[in-house]
Amino acid sequence: MTTLDRKWLAAAGIALAAPAFSQETSPALLAAAEKEGKVVWYTAVDVKVAENVAKLFREQYPKIQIDVERAGSERVFQRINQEYQSNIKAVDVVNSSDASHFLFWKQQKWLAPHTPPDTQKFPAQYKDPEGYYFVWRATLSPIAYNTNLVKEAEAPKGYQDLLDPKWKGKLVKAHPSYSGTSLTGTYALTKALGWDYLEKLSKNGVQQLQSTTAPPKSIASGERAVMVDGNEYNMFMEIDAKSPVKIVYAKEGTPFVTSPTAIFAAAPHPNAARVLQNFLYTAKTQQLLVNDGGARSVHPDVKEPANRTPLKDIKLLADDPAGMLPQIGEIKKKYTALFGN
């Protein structure tokens, strides 16, 4: 291939990748979006956080109706794929906590490239190099406990401590077949500790819930004493609501879960989709996610509240969507065999 060919191809690539839509929310884009009048957002973020984001969007863009469809990441994935298989194009913008979903959708050529202006400030590891998706929010999936039921001195320090028989019947965990966060976290645990760790854990009477938004609510109500995984952002929300709970960042490391968003190429409201996508990454929305939603943001202008442990002080188990993607079926199957559905 000659240099000229390559240049030509690159130019063609740019021409293909460069959409007819402007990247920032220009008056023209906004006018086109308002003409569409609606945007459909499938998201895996907690239902109240999702509605808060929608409320802020409505305040800024009162002429665009925003429909929020909230479910667990794996459920969102399942619904979109089921809909696309039946030729139903309903979704405009999607958010999932299982980053591998975006690899799949990109392979299927279902996504549209679009770079929200704010994401130019993001560190490179939080962006798809071809501009299809970006990390919208991140969360950790820590251990946590109810402080009325467990004394601080007796609290687990890490994952190995959870195998202690004294926790039998007191543990609660989300399900990787439902939750992308749980899937990402469980995969990180199998890489760090091996499947035999999970096998031992499954024998310690773990109550199985679906969403990673559920275990924090379960330990806050005192239904269970210790959660094995669950969203850090729900924990922050519980702590802000003065629930008797405390987070443990395990000595083995805590799974770090990124949650991107993207636009679908066949979006029924393509302009409104771009307005929403730009809005989702602004410092204001990101700050809302951090303050009210307890999320971790990768936006450099966002400030962390003082009472939260800064990310740099926590040992992280990074996510690895590309490594996980080919193994998802296997992980779910093995996990279900151990813990049930």
Next chain:
Amino acid sequence: MEVIGSRPSPGRQLAPGRRLAVDLTAPFSIAMVALLAVLVLLPMFWLIVTSLRDGDKAFTLEHYRHLFVDPAFVKPLVTTLWTSFAVGAICVATAAPMAWLVARTDLPFKRVLRMLILASFVTPPFLGAFAWVLLGGPNAGLVNQWYYALFGLKPFEAAPFINIFSAWGMVFVMALYTFPYVFTFVANSLDLIPSELEEASAILGAPPLRTAANITLPLVLPALLAGFLVAFLQSMTLFGTPAILALPAGVDTMTTKIWSLFQFPPQLGLAAAASLPLLLITVVLLRAQAAIMGRKGYSVIGGKGGGTRLLKLGAWKAPALVLFGFVLGCSIVLPYGVLLRTAFVKNWSGPVAGNLSLEHWRFVFLEFSQTKVALINTFILGASAATAGTILVTMIGYLSLRKLVWGHRHLAFLATAPVAIPGIVLAVGLFLSYTQPPLVLYGTLWIIFLAYLTKELPVGYQQIASSLKAVHPELEDAGRIFGATRLRTLFDITAPLIRNGVIATWIFIFIGSIRELSATILLFTAKTKTISVTMFDLRESNDWGPIAVLSITMLVITFLMIAVITHFTDRRLA
């Protein structure tokens, strides 16, 4: 003297309808058979075909082999069978004595008790399951909190009073909302058996319990068996209760298993194969039930005898009321109470004092964007299924009961056949039928509409048939003799007479539709959500406050509708 009608007025004689009208009854009837066949048989056809096909559409028995060899399927099947059996047995053991107490003794507060039993009959079982999570969660559940407080125990250190997240917890909650079936069967049967035989036994010196065991029990045995079978079938086909109570304990039933096969990528062949055992068991048990009820057994059962002499309970009044108190307390009082409490407090497991809030109501009705969509969809589906269903069953009922055309038997059979199709099985069939050309309905409300219409046909048909049977054909014949067309007779004579029956049918179908979960769960998409699946989605993230608010909304609508029915049926009695 002029004989009225013998010399019709010229106008009537020349009635154009008389001469020009072609009797459309036969083609109309054939069209009905075809319509019903599409509704009922097409989904079953695709169910069977898909279960026998592999990925390349070649014939295979692999799915069935999988079903009976893989422990991932055998275990749920076994769980389904034993839990359904347990529910049936528990229902018989509690509801039969309750029915006897109401029918044969001077138990006080009968009217209130019957009303509460009706209430547990119409409570959607999954609402009961939601409520029992809040009551019987092993540590934070209110009943367990009271138990710990009462005995000075600490959660986790002592075993909970009840653990609702278990197979037995599921059995308990299923029984709470299934016992009214057995109660109704036995109570109706007792009403039909004259009490003379029992009185004879008493006169001959047998104590009441011996009379009950030796005389009454054998007489109501068919009703007991039939009630048991219906309770068994109800439990076997429920989806919500096992998904809410058994799944968190890692226990699968057939319905939750079928549902999980729809996760991406869906395993449709397996789902179809897994549906067929449910279908077969239902068909067999319903035939058995029909045989039991059809065989009258003892000739005493027939017209109602003279006044039933009520047995004096005396000192037994208190224990009898305790039985009712326990069953109705667990199925109505506690669940409704906990739903109300949860809807009005911030943190459901905390004390009420200082915790009161309207936050969940504000969230559900002002912020939660799915509420509006779900409410609108639920109403559209309920009203359209009720309207179409009522029209359909009225026409079918008329054609088949008046035996107007050849094939009327097929009409009645097809209209009542869906009773043998569990909701989730119907949904699998509909999904397979309408996600492929020529008719792609998945993603629209139409597919859910078809599910509700088909599912409610038998209920509607039973309702309308009993109304139609009450209108003697002679009244219609009189109309025909005077020269009116069949259609005109129908509108001028039959319709006004069955009006109340039609209204009741509409409302029955409406109530049945707005609470539907087990079929909707496989057929909904984001745009076509209903209240029931919205609640199910909220459950997966433990948002109990909003769930309680939606539960109360649903119950209020249901009871309003029942008040309307009672209003109309009472007028008919008067």
